Amino acid sequence: MLVVACIKQVPDTTQVQIDPVTNTLVREGIPFIVNPYDTHALEESLRLKDKFGFRVVAMSMGPPNAEATLRKAMAAGVDEAILLSDRVFGGADTLATSNVLSAAITRLNKTEPVGIVFCGKQTIDGDTAQVGPGIATRLGFTQLTLVDRIINLDLSRKVIRVRRKLEGRHEIVEAPLPVMITVVRELNRPRYPKVPMRLESANSEVKVWNNEVLKLDVNKIGLKGSPTWVSRIFSPEREKGEIIGDGINDPVGTAHLLVDKLRSKDLLAL
Amino acid sequence: MKTLLVCEYREGKLLDSSYELVAFAERLGAEKALVIIGSEPEAPKVNGKVYVAAAATYGEYNPDLHKKLVLEAVQRENPDYIVFLHSSYGWDLAPRVAAALKAGQVSEVVGIVDGKLEVGFCNAKLRRIVSAKSARTVVTIQAGAFSFTGEATGTPQIEKLDTTAASSVEFIGYEPAEAKDVDLTRAEVIVSAGRGIGKKDNVPVIAALAKALGGELGASRPVVDSGWVEHSHQVGTTGQSVSPKLYVACGISGAIQHLAGMKKSDFVVAINKDKDAPIGEIADVLVVADVMQFVPAMTAKLMK
Secondary structure (H helix, E strand, O other): OEEEEEOOEEEOHHHOEEOOOOOOEEOOOOOEEEOHHHHHHHHHHHHHHHHHOOEEEEEEEOOHHHHHHHHHHHHHOOOEEEEEOOHHHOOOOHHHHHHHHHHHHHHHHHHOOEEEEEEEOOOOOOOOOOHHHHHHHHHOOEEEEEEEEEEEEEOOOOEEEEEEEOOOEEEEEEEEOOEEEEEOHHHOOOOOOOHHHHHHHHHOOOEEEOHHHHOOOHHHOOOOOOOEEEEEEEOOOOOOOEEOOOOOOOHHHHHHHHHHHHHHOOOOOO | OEEEEEOOEEOOEEOOOHHHHHHHHHHHOOEEEEEEEEOOOOOOOOOEEEEEEEOHHHOOOOHHHHHHHHHHHHHHHOOOEEEEEOOHHHHHHHHHHHHHHOOEEEEEEEEEEOOEEEEEEOOOOEEEEEEEOOOOEEEEEOOOOOOOOOOOOOOEEEEEOOOOOOOOOEEEEEEEOOOOOOOHHHOOEEEEEOHHHOOHHHHHHHHHHHHHOOOEEEEOHHHHHOOOOOHHHEEOOOOEOOOOOEEEEEOOOOOHHHHHHHOOOOEEEEEEOOOOOOHHHHOOEEEEOOHHHHHHHHHHHHHO
16 A cells, blocks of 8 residues: 655745835745645654555655755655656646646556555645645545544554544544545654665655656646636735733733734634 | 625534624625534524524534535525635535535635735735636635624524435544643744743743643743743743744743744744833734733633
């Protein structure tokens, strides 16, 4: 059985800066990292490899320089790394991206059945949280989102039991393989690649599949295959250092203001 | 323009946040119809059409069934937008509906600008305006971004929904959220105590706020050195470097060593009686207050 970890190269958003004059994103010099949620997807794939001996393939769609991201996955211990890269894949939204990833997974599936596809629950640069579910629908895999624990994988019955992280509680569900799982950070702690493996990975091959390999209809990929588009990027009003309420004379009223503020920032029930 | 609003229901109750969907539709200037799925769900008190799927089997989340019910309502209403809350429910269900409809999805919408959807980007440091060219668009809205200011006193016009679908997922049960180990580097919320809390006996007050926010207790070095809190909770250059989504500094003035350990936090709240304390320079929000008066009030509000 094959396990596929989908990973994405993203700009390190903690270092993203806005040009104060032009009010645009400063792109130069921003380091790229593996999307943090995807590192947990990768780690869980490797744990299943350690436990069951599955072969693990790391897969990423991106520009040629996303190869660096896949090398990190090789250093961590995946058996194979595949970069899906072609100009016609560019400008894709989540729907078009999941079309390409699904086609690549289908191709792998022809030589060895894919049992589990892991994705991060979201990416830090786009936050659409839709690529994993899109893959599940296209492949007909059972969709399990927000997983924070794999309770049991029963290979004789071909079922997996997982725990999903909901608001203030967890849900335990069981589903037949194959499945597509999106993971949250609590699932595991990613390993650090050992130095010899890092050196070895510098020389190992990252396969590149372009659209001559996948042969997808150009109307279903890239910009053309994307139903959504971004018309403008801008910097929100800066709110730093704002003093809320009058905490000295009205602690209760100010507490209410702060709770409302945190709720509006989606910072409650994390 | 028409919206189909997918309300949310948990443990026998309509979630108040369902009214935020109504606020979204109003901000968009669109007509609305609502859907609610659950065992004996309470219909939202709004004027207009509300599709109610009420049956014992709809109570626990059965994704295949819920998807089919929403699609049934889509077919009857022919909406331009199908709108969910950006919760675990919407997170799981919205993309299933989008895929079934071959619709574009715009997630975690925070605002509407000239009739277009505004979403956060790059950890909410930036915003972008997203449009969709598909016949329908699936939307999830950020909790709290659209506040419903009216009164929920309308009379819904109820239509029943019913369907059957085999479930690919078997529901086993729920587990309460458990206490986590202290690993501040992975915490999404940290509430830290500084010397401004006054004395060791006040530590549980700060810990209670951490718990109410679903986070971990952190501490500044002086508090740890005084033996008020264990070292495993210390944030800063001699403790742990952290990057939670929310960092609440209680009575911490903000020594440079402490700031170095927490400045990567996404959102910083500082509670301090001195408005000129260095922590205020990196805080997103500053509350000028007596920590021991303010923190219990905040915990009480959260527990309500």
